[in-house]
Amino acid sequence: MIVLLLALNMTLQDPTPMHYHIEAKTVSKVDVSAMGQGVVTQTVSTTAQITVTMHDTAGGRLADIVVDTATFDAPNASSSGVPPEMIANPTGTTFHIYVVDGKVKGSAVPSTKTLGSAQIAAAMGLMFPGAKPTAKAGESWVDSVTADSSQGTSGQSVVHWSSAAGSDGELALNGASSGSATVNAAGAPMQMTATGKEEISTVPGGPSHRGNVQLNAHGTMTMSGASIPIDVTTTTTLARIP
Numbered sequence: 001m002i003v004l005l006l007a008l009n010m011t012l013q014d015p016t017p018m019h020y021h022i023e024a025k026t027v028s029k030v031d032v033s034a035m036g037q038g039v040v041t042q043t044v045s046t047t048a049q050i051t052v053t054m055h056d057t058a059g060g061r062l063a064d065i066v067v068d069t070a071t072f073d074a075p076n077a078s079s080s081g082v083p084p085e086m087i088a089n090p091t092g093t094t095f096h097i098y099v100v101d102g103k104v105k106g107s108a109v110p111s112t113k114t115l116g117s118a119q120i121a122a123a124m125g126l127m128f129p130g131a132k133p134t135a136k137a138g139e140s141w142v143d144s145v146t147a148d149s150s151q152g153t154s155g156q157s158v159v160h161w162s163s164a165a166g167s168d169g170e171l172a173l174n175g176a177s178s179g180s181a182t183v184n185a186a187g188a189p190m191q192m193t194a195t196g197k198e199e200i201s202t203v204p205g206g207p208s209h210r211g212n213v214q215l216n217a218h219g220t221m222t223m224s225g226a227s228i229p230i231d232v233t234t235t236t237t238l239a240r241i242p
Helices: 002-013 115-122
Strands: 018-031 039-057 060-073 094-100 140-146 153-165 171-183 190-202 208-223 226-241
Touching: 018 115, 039 115, 060 115, 115 226, 153 190, 171 208, 190 226
Parallel strands: none
Antiparallel strands: 018 039, 018 226, 039 060, 060 094, 140 153, 153 171, 171 190, 190 208, 208 226
């Protein structure tokens, strides 16, 4: 009996690690012509290899994630006043994520708070897009996320999903998102709207095998009484390494 229980526990834990490659790039353009400075462009890029280990738990699954290696590039960050710790390489960062019905429950919070780890965290939505274990081809559903106002940001985003039959028994997901947010930053509040498109190949319940998303955000920031236009484009890709 003890041997059977131990064997069952090992099966439930499913400790076989999976490896993924992530690429993320954010390009922001801030038009400060009203302040005599023209358009300021900043680029932040992260490439990472991560290891993911899944464990079954009550009500869902746990994903233990380690950033094995990473490269990070933000050429203008330090000259723009970004603190040095925010532009540190994210190698070694860990995540402990609770997954319910194929979707991250709460937030994917990295162990280190850097720009690079934030870009990797955003890729968790591609890994666990919300395809339930019972999901089938031909289904559609809507997901919504409300921002945590205690962090100074208010707003909501909505994603409309559709599924089709993919290769090797996988589901091919397509998502169209839209949303808006208000950031109450001291001295520079922002109003932003965004749209996005996602393409993901996953098994029901996740994690997915590969995916990509492009988000386009537009808005304004108020600074010294001037309305400053902002455009931000973010692209993220995720691919499982055989």
